[in-house]
Amino acid sequence: MEAHEKGYFTEETSVEVVTGRNANAGDDRLKQVMEVITRKLHEAVKELEPTQDEWMEAILFLTRTGQMCNEWRQEFILLSDVLGVSMLVDAVNNRKPSGASESTVLGPFHVADAPELPMGANICLDSKGEDMVIEGRILDTEGKPIADAVIDVWQANDEGFYDVQQKGIQPDFNLRGIFRTGPDGHYWFRAVKPKFYPIPDDGPVGQLLGKLGRHPYRPAHLHYIIKAEGYETLVTHIFDPDDPYIHSDAVFGVKESLLAKFDRRKDAKRAADYGFTEEFWEVKHDFVLVRSQA
Numbered sequence: 001m002e003a004h005e006k007g008y009f010t011e012e013t014s015v016e017v018v019t020g021r022n023a024n025a026g027d028d029r030l031k032q033v034m035e036v037i038t039r040k041l042h043e044a045v046k047e048l049e050p051t052q053d054e055w056m057e058a059i060l061f062l063t064r065t066g067q068m069c070n071e072w073r074q075e076f077i078l079l080s081d082v083l084g085v086s087m088l089v090d091a092v093n094n095r096k097p098s099g100a101s102e103s104t105v106l107g108p109f110h111v112a113d114a115p116e117l118p119m120g121a122n123i124c125l126d127s128k129g130e131d132m133v134i135e136g137r138i139l140d141t142e143g144k145p146i147a148d149a150v151i152d153v154w155q156a157n158d159e160g161f162y163d164v165q166q167k168g169i170q171p172d173f174n175l176r177g178i179f180r181t182g183p184d185g186h187y188w189f190r191a192v193k194p195k196f197y198p199i200p201d202d203g204p205v206g207q208l209l210g211k212l213g214r215h216p217y218r219p220a221h222l223h224y225i226i227k228a229e230g231y232e233t234l235v236t237h238i239f240d241p242d243d244p245y246i247h248s249d250a251v252f253g254v255k256e257s258l259l260a261k262f263d264r265r266k267d268a269k270r271a272a273d274y275g276f277t278e279e280f281w282e283v284k285h286d287f288v289l290v291r292s293q294a
């Protein structure tokens with residue numbers, strides 16, 4: 001009889017012994033998940049040969065990560081983000097046909113109950129920042145406009161903070177809104193140019209980034225969730241291609257197709273029409289949704 005058949009745990013038999021013990025698992029998917037994770041973890045230990053102190057350091061890191069979590073802060077999601085795991089899970093779940101808009105991470109700053117606003121509304125409620133007008137169309141993969149698409153948008157302000165991070169400083173629902181397209185699939189709204197910002201970095205994930213010689217910044221972006229009856233929901237961003245962090249997003253969320261056009265306009269007549277004082281930014285971006293399978 002081989003050692004693993006007797007059930008003895010050795011360096012050589014470790015994977016078979018542990019996964020063999022799960023033979024009676026009632027849930028096949030759980031069994032498969034634990035088999036793969038066990039195999040990869042044991043492989044890592046065999047390659048790294050951590051000392052007991054190093055292993056304890058890892059345990060304490062995960063402990064601090066859990067202790068940092070509360071109703072508002074999810075440090076494990078942040079860990080998944082900076083490891084590229086969030087973007088990988090997103091990628092394997094959102095393989096899109098060519099021409100369809102690509103997805104990216106949701107992030108922690110979405111709020112469910114933002115106000116529905118008339119098309120063209122200004123989502124900047126405190127007049128701080130550089131004026132910006134954003135417009136585009138919601139299309140299907142054949143280029144036809146999608147009516148009644150619901151566009152949920154949110155962004156950081158010109159100092160890199162979301163309203164929920166600055167309660168009492170920014171008005172509630174600042175730089176958030178929900179818009180609904182008409183028959184032409186067109187959308188537009190006014191806002192201010194967002195700025196790059198650090199992901200929450202005052203916890204163990206921020207310390208890890210520091211030790212790895214990495215910065216915590218995300219390049220300036222606007223978040224979108226776009227829903228339409230009969231289409232797959234799109235969770236995505238558009239990015240400022242000229243942002244200093246565009247090639248080093250802390251959470252790997254940037255895709256080439258999500259770079260929007262940000263143009264500086266000096267047009268007194270249009271500025272007056274928009275209620276802007278002088279120069280403004282103009283951003284154009286169309287989104288293409290995929291029909292749902294069902």
Ligand code: BEZ
Nearest residue numbers: 081105107108109199251
């Ligand atoms: C965000 O873009 O809001 C975000 C995404 C991942 C981690 C932190 C923030």
Ligand code: FE
Nearest residue numbers: 107109221223
């Ligand atoms: Fe964000």
